[in-house]
Amino acid sequence: MLLSLREVTKTYPGAETAVLRGVSLALEAGGMLALTGESGSGKSTLLHLIGGLDTADSGSVAIDGTDLTPLDDPGRARLRRGTVGVIFQQFNLIPSLTVAANIAFQARLAGRHDAAHAQALAQRLGLAGHLDKYPEQLSGGQQQRVAIARTLAPRPRLVLADEPTGNLDEATADTVFALLCELVAETGAGLILVTHSERLAARMRRRMHLSAGQLT
Amino acid sequence: MNRVILAALLSHWWRNPLQLFTLLAGLALGTALWSGVQAINAEARASYDAAAGALGEGNLAQITALPGGVIAQQTYVALRRAGWNVSPVIEGKLGAVRLIGIEPLTAPRGTGPGPLPDGADLGAFLSGNGQVFARAETLARLPDTGAEPVVTPEIAPNTAITDIGLAQRLLNRPDQIDRLLVLPDQPLTRRPLAEVAPDLVETAPQGGSDVARLTDSFHLNLTAFGLLSFAVGLFIVHGAIGLAFEQRRTMVRTLRALGAPLRRLIGLMALELAALALVAGLLGVALGYLVAAALLPDVAATLRGLYGAEVSGQLALRPVWWLSGLAMALAGTAVAGGGALWALVRMPLLASAQPRAWAMARHQRGQALLALALLCVAAALALWGQGLRAGFAMLGALLIGGALALPPLLAGLLRRAEARAQAPLAQWFWADTRQQLPGLALALMALLLAMAANVGVSTMVSSFRLTFTGFLDQRLASELYVSATDPAQARAIVAVAEGQAQAVLPIVLVERTVAGLPAEVFGARDHATYRENWRFLQAIPDVWDALARAEGVLINEQLSRRAGLGLDDTVEIAPGLALPVLGIYGDYGNPVGQVIVTEALFQRAFPQVTPLRFGLRLDPAQVGAMQAALRDRAGVPDTAMIDQAAIKALSLAVFERTFTVTAALNVLTLAVAGFALLMSLLTLAAMRLPQLAPVWALGVSRRRLAALDLARAVVLAALTGVLALPLGLALAWALLAVVNVEAFGWRLPMYLFPGDYLRLGGLALLAAALAALWPAWQLSRMPPARLLGVFRHER
Incomplete structure (x- = not known):
C-alpha cells in the first residue's frame, strides 16, 4: 500500500471543532483519487498531513509502510524531498531562478537530478521555449506547468496536488489537468488531487468527498 | 544539497x-x-x-635641573662617580626636527634607536662624523649634519636620535644636558642626590606617556x-x-x-x-x-x-x-x-508566505515605550551619572532613544495632517505617506542621527571656536612675546624693552604637584593687562586687589573641578605655603591645572626660578621696531619672538584643521544617511505599485504621482529635520556640559547658530529630494502595462 491513513484527527489551536475527525484512507501505487469538499472542510489540511507539512493530533499516516507520526522535522523534510511531491495552487516557484533551474530544483535537492528526464518533462509540458525565462515572465498556466515539471522531475512515489487549476481559466485548467494525469500515470506514482471542480473530479478514477472533517 | x-x-x-x-x-x-x-x-x-x-x-625616573637651569656635563660625571646609574639626554630643535642626543653606552635597553641596524655599528655611531637615526621623511627634513643618515622606521615621527656629543654640537649647547634617565638597577651604596648635586631634582616614573593620557x-x-x-x-x-x-x-x-x-x-x-x-x-x-x-x-x-x-x-x-x-x-x-x-x-x-509587508507597522507602541525609557535613562545619567563612560552611555541612550521615538512621532504628525486634509488627493497623500512610514523608518532614523550629530557636533565646535577666540583676546593681550635662552639674555631683554615698551610682564612658572595633581604655578605681575582682560567663572569681590596683597591664589577651572576646589578652599603651592582660592578662571584648551600667585609671592616661594619669557605691552605699530631692537641689542633670534597676531593666527589655524576633520566626518555621515534614504525609496518604489495603480486608474497622472512622491520625501525629511534639531541641541549640551567636562576638565558655554541649522536643514532637504528624484522619474515614465499588471491575477 502506497498510502495508509488511520483514524487521523486534527484540531487547530484555538479552534472549537476538529478540522479532521477520524479520517481513514488508503491508496495503492498508481492510484488516482479526487478529493472534493466545501471550503474549510479540511481538504488542504489532509493533504498537508500526508505531505509531512503538518502533523496529526492522533491516528497514523504511513507512506510506503513508513509511519510519518514519529518523524521529526528533518525526517519529514527527507520525505518531502524524495517520496512526495506537492503541487500548490499558488505555484510557489522560486522567483529568482529560471524555469530550467526551477524544474531541476527538487530533483537536485533529492540528489536525483536527471537532465534528460527534466528536458523531456519540459518538452511534454510545452516549456522548452521558456527555459531561460523567469517565473514572472510566464502566464499562470505556464507557471503551473513548471510546478508540475518540478514535482515530477525527482520521480516521487506520491503526488499531492492542492487545487492546481484553481487559479486558471477553464481551457487552461483542462490542459494542465490532462497533462498532469498523463504524466503521473506514466511514472506510476499515486495522485491525490484536491479540487472544487466537479467536472475535473468526475474525470478521475476514484473520488471522495470531505465534509465536516469526515470522508464520505 | x-x-x-x-x-x-x-x-x-x-x-x-x-x-x-x-x-x-x-x-x-x-x-x-x-x-x-x-x-x-x-x-x-x-x-x-x-x-x-x-x-x-x-x-623611568628622571633627574632634572630646577626651572631655568641646565645640567652641566661635569655634574653628570660626578653622579656617575658617586655610583648613580644614569644616562644623559639632550633635546632640541634642529630646523623643524626634534633632535635627541643619547649616550648609547649607558642608555637603558629599549630606549633610543634600539639595537643598531645593519650597516651601522657602535663605532660609527660614536666616532667620526657619527650617525643620525630617523624615519626617511624626517631625515629628508633634517638640515645637513655631516653625520651618516640611517633610516629607522621605529623612531617617532619628526624625531632624530644621535650621539649626545654630536647633538650638543649641532644644537650649539656644549657640555649641557637636559635630563638624566635613572636606570632601574641602582647600587645601594650610591651617595644621596642632594649631596652630589643639590640643584637637581629626581622625579618618579609616571607609568605611561603623558601625551597618550592627554590625547x-x-x-x-x-x-x-x-x-x-x-x-x-x-x-x-x-x-x-x-x-x-x-x-x-x-x-x-x-x-x-x-x-x-x-x-x-x-x-x-x-x-x-x-x-x-x-x-x-x-x-x-x-x-x-x-x-x-x-x-x-x-x-x-x-x-x-x-x-x-x-x-x-x-x-x-x-x-x-x-x-x-x-x-x-x-x-x-x-x-x-x-x-x-x-x-x-x-x-x-x-x-502565509506572502511577504508581510516589510513596510508594515511593527510594534510601534513597544518602540515608543522603549524610546521613552531610553530617554529617561539619558536624563537620569545626565543628572546623576559620574565619569566619562556615564557621559558616553548618556549620549548613546539619548541618540538611540531619539531615533526610536522618530517613527511614532512622525506617525502622529501625519495622522493629524490626514485628519485636517480636505481634498481627496491630499487625504490620500497623507494616508499613503503614513503607510509608507514603516518602510522608510530605518532610513529616516539614520537621517535623524546624522542630522542630530551634525547639529550637536557643529554647535559644540562652533561654541568652542567662539569661546576660544574670545579667550585668546583676553589671554593674549601682550603685543609681543619673547623667550630668552638663559638668565643673562633675559636681563638683556628687560633692559632693551623697559625703555620702549609700556610694560614688561614676566611669564614665570614652575611645575608642581598641587592638591595631588600635576599643575603649573605662575607668578603674575600686578598690571592692568590682567585686571582689564581676564574674566572669572567665580571670584570674590575685588579679587585682583586681594591677589596683589598676596591674600590668596587664582586657579583654573580644570584644577577646580579635578581637585574639587572652590572659593576660599586652601591650596598648598609650596611646602608650608597654603593660601585660599580667590577666583576661578576659564582656561580653555589647557590640559593641566594652573595656579596664579603674585610675582612677589612667587619669588619668595621659588627664588631659584628666573623668568625667561616675557609679554611686552606696546603700541602695535612698534612691534617691528621692538623686534629689531631685541635682535640687535639682546641677540634674540626671530624664532624666539612671537607677536600676538601670529599666535592667534596659529591657534585659529589649529582649530581650522580640527574643523576640517569634524566637517568631513559630518558630511560623510550625512552622505551615508542620504544613501540610506535613496535605497529605501528605490526599494519601496517597486513594492508600492499595488497602492499607486488604483490611484492612477482613477485619473491621477503618472507625472502627478511622481511629483507627489518627490514631495513626500521632502516632507518626511523636513519633519525629520525639525525633530533632529532638539535632539542635536541636546547632544550638543551633553557634549559641552557632560562629556567635555569629564574629558577635559572645563565647561564651555553653549551658543546657538540658527544660520548653520537652517543651512543643514536645506542640505537635508536637498539630499532627500535628490534621493527621491530617480524613483520619481522612473514612476513618471512607467509603462501603463506595468500598472495594469497589478489588476491582473497572472503576472
Whole structure:
C-alpha cells in the first residue's frame, strides 16, 4: 500500500471543532483519487498531513509502510524531498531562478537530478521555449506547468496536488489537468488531487468527498 | 544539497542587485568610517608609544635641573662617580626636527634607536662624523649634519636620535644636558642626590606617556564619532537584510515544502550573510584606509597644535584596525540579521508566505515605550551619572532613544495632517505617506542621527571656536612675546624693552604637584593687562586687589573641578605655603591645572626660578621696531619672538584643521544617511505599485504621482529635520556640559547658530529630494502595462 491513513484527527489551536475527525484512507501505487469538499472542510489540511507539512493530533499516516507520526522535522523534510511531491495552487516557484533551474530544483535537492528526464518533462509540458525565462515572465498556466515539471522531475512515489487549476481559466485548467494525469500515470506514482471542480473530479478514477472533517 | 540551497538563496541577490548593493554599500560605508577613525587612532597611539620608547618617558625616573637651569656635563660625571646609574639626554630643535642626543653606552635597553641596524655599528655611531637615526621623511627634513643618515622606521615621527656629543654640537649647547634617565638597577651604596648635586631634582616614573593620557579624550571623541557613523551604516544594513528576508519568506517556505531542512537552511543563510559581511568589511576597510589617509594630516596637525603630540602624517597598515574593521562588519551584520534569521526560525511552515509587508507597522507602541525609557535613562545619567563612560552611555541612550521615538512621532504628525486634509488627493497623500512610514523608518532614523550629530557636533565646535577666540583676546593681550635662552639674555631683554615698551610682564612658572595633581604655578605681575582682560567663572569681590596683597591664589577651572576646589578652599603651592582660592578662571584648551600667585609671592616661594619669557605691552605699530631692537641689542633670534597676531593666527589655524576633520566626518555621515534614504525609496518604489495603480486608474497622472512622491520625501525629511534639531541641541549640551567636562576638565558655554541649522536643514532637504528624484522619474515614465499588471491575477 502506497498510502495508509488511520483514524487521523486534527484540531487547530484555538479552534472549537476538529478540522479532521477520524479520517481513514488508503491508496495503492498508481492510484488516482479526487478529493472534493466545501471550503474549510479540511481538504488542504489532509493533504498537508500526508505531505509531512503538518502533523496529526492522533491516528497514523504511513507512506510506503513508513509511519510519518514519529518523524521529526528533518525526517519529514527527507520525505518531502524524495517520496512526495506537492503541487500548490499558488505555484510557489522560486522567483529568482529560471524555469530550467526551477524544474531541476527538487530533483537536485533529492540528489536525483536527471537532465534528460527534466528536458523531456519540459518538452511534454510545452516549456522548452521558456527555459531561460523567469517565473514572472510566464502566464499562470505556464507557471503551473513548471510546478508540475518540478514535482515530477525527482520521480516521487506520491503526488499531492492542492487545487492546481484553481487559479486558471477553464481551457487552461483542462490542459494542465490532462497533462498532469498523463504524466503521473506514466511514472506510476499515486495522485491525490484536491479540487472544487466537479467536472475535473468526475474525470478521475476514484473520488471522495470531505465534509465536516469526515470522508464520505 | 548545500550547493542547491545556496544557489537558490544567492539567486535572490542576483535578481535583486539593488538590494545586494544596498547591503554591501551600507555595511562598507559604516565600516569605512569606523575603521578610518580606528586607523587614525592606531597611527597616533603608535607614534606616542614610539616617542615614549625613544625618550624613556613614563617608565623611568628622571633627574632634572630646577626651572631655568641646565645640567652641566661635569655634574653628570660626578653622579656617575658617586655610583648613580644614569644616562644623559639632550633635546632640541634642529630646523623643524626634534633632535635627541643619547649616550648609547649607558642608555637603558629599549630606549633610543634600539639595537643598531645593519650597516651601522657602535663605532660609527660614536666616532667620526657619527650617525643620525630617523624615519626617511624626517631625515629628508633634517638640515645637513655631516653625520651618516640611517633610516629607522621605529623612531617617532619628526624625531632624530644621535650621539649626545654630536647633538650638543649641532644644537650649539656644549657640555649641557637636559635630563638624566635613572636606570632601574641602582647600587645601594650610591651617595644621596642632594649631596652630589643639590640643584637637581629626581622625579618618579609616571607609568605611561603623558601625551597618550592627554590625547585619550580626543581619541575617545573620534571613536564615538566613528561608532555613530557605523550605527548609521547599520541602519542601512538592517533595512536591506530585513527587506531581503521578508521577500524571501515565500522562497523559504517553498524550500522547506520541497524538503530542505530548516536548520540547514538557517545555517546556510547565516553563512551567506557572513560571506557578504566579509566582502563588505574588506571593501569598508579599504575605503577606511582612504578616509584615514585623507584625514590623518589634519588630525596630526590638530594633535600637534593642541597637545604638542607628534603624529606621523603617513598611514601604516596595522592589523589592529583592519581586523577590528572586519570584526565590526561581521558583528554588525550579526546584529542586523539576527532578528530576521530568528523570525525565520519561528515561522511556521504553513504560515502565509506572502511577504508581510516589510513596510508594515511593527510594534510601534513597544518602540515608543522603549524610546521613552531610553530617554529617561539619558536624563537620569545626565543628572546623576559620574565619569566619562556615564557621559558616553548618556549620549548613546539619548541618540538611540531619539531615533526610536522618530517613527511614532512622525506617525502622529501625519495622522493629524490626514485628519485636517480636505481634498481627496491630499487625504490620500497623507494616508499613503503614513503607510509608507514603516518602510522608510530605518532610513529616516539614520537621517535623524546624522542630522542630530551634525547639529550637536557643529554647535559644540562652533561654541568652542567662539569661546576660544574670545579667550585668546583676553589671554593674549601682550603685543609681543619673547623667550630668552638663559638668565643673562633675559636681563638683556628687560633692559632693551623697559625703555620702549609700556610694560614688561614676566611669564614665570614652575611645575608642581598641587592638591595631588600635576599643575603649573605662575607668578603674575600686578598690571592692568590682567585686571582689564581676564574674566572669572567665580571670584570674590575685588579679587585682583586681594591677589596683589598676596591674600590668596587664582586657579583654573580644570584644577577646580579635578581637585574639587572652590572659593576660599586652601591650596598648598609650596611646602608650608597654603593660601585660599580667590577666583576661578576659564582656561580653555589647557590640559593641566594652573595656579596664579603674585610675582612677589612667587619669588619668595621659588627664588631659584628666573623668568625667561616675557609679554611686552606696546603700541602695535612698534612691534617691528621692538623686534629689531631685541635682535640687535639682546641677540634674540626671530624664532624666539612671537607677536600676538601670529599666535592667534596659529591657534585659529589649529582649530581650522580640527574643523576640517569634524566637517568631513559630518558630511560623510550625512552622505551615508542620504544613501540610506535613496535605497529605501528605490526599494519601496517597486513594492508600492499595488497602492499607486488604483490611484492612477482613477485619473491621477503618472507625472502627478511622481511629483507627489518627490514631495513626500521632502516632507518626511523636513519633519525629520525639525525633530533632529532638539535632539542635536541636546547632544550638543551633553557634549559641552557632560562629556567635555569629564574629558577635559572645563565647561564651555553653549551658543546657538540658527544660520548653520537652517543651512543643514536645506542640505537635508536637498539630499532627500535628490534621493527621491530617480524613483520619481522612473514612476513618471512607467509603462501603463506595468500598472495594469497589478489588476491582473497572472503576472
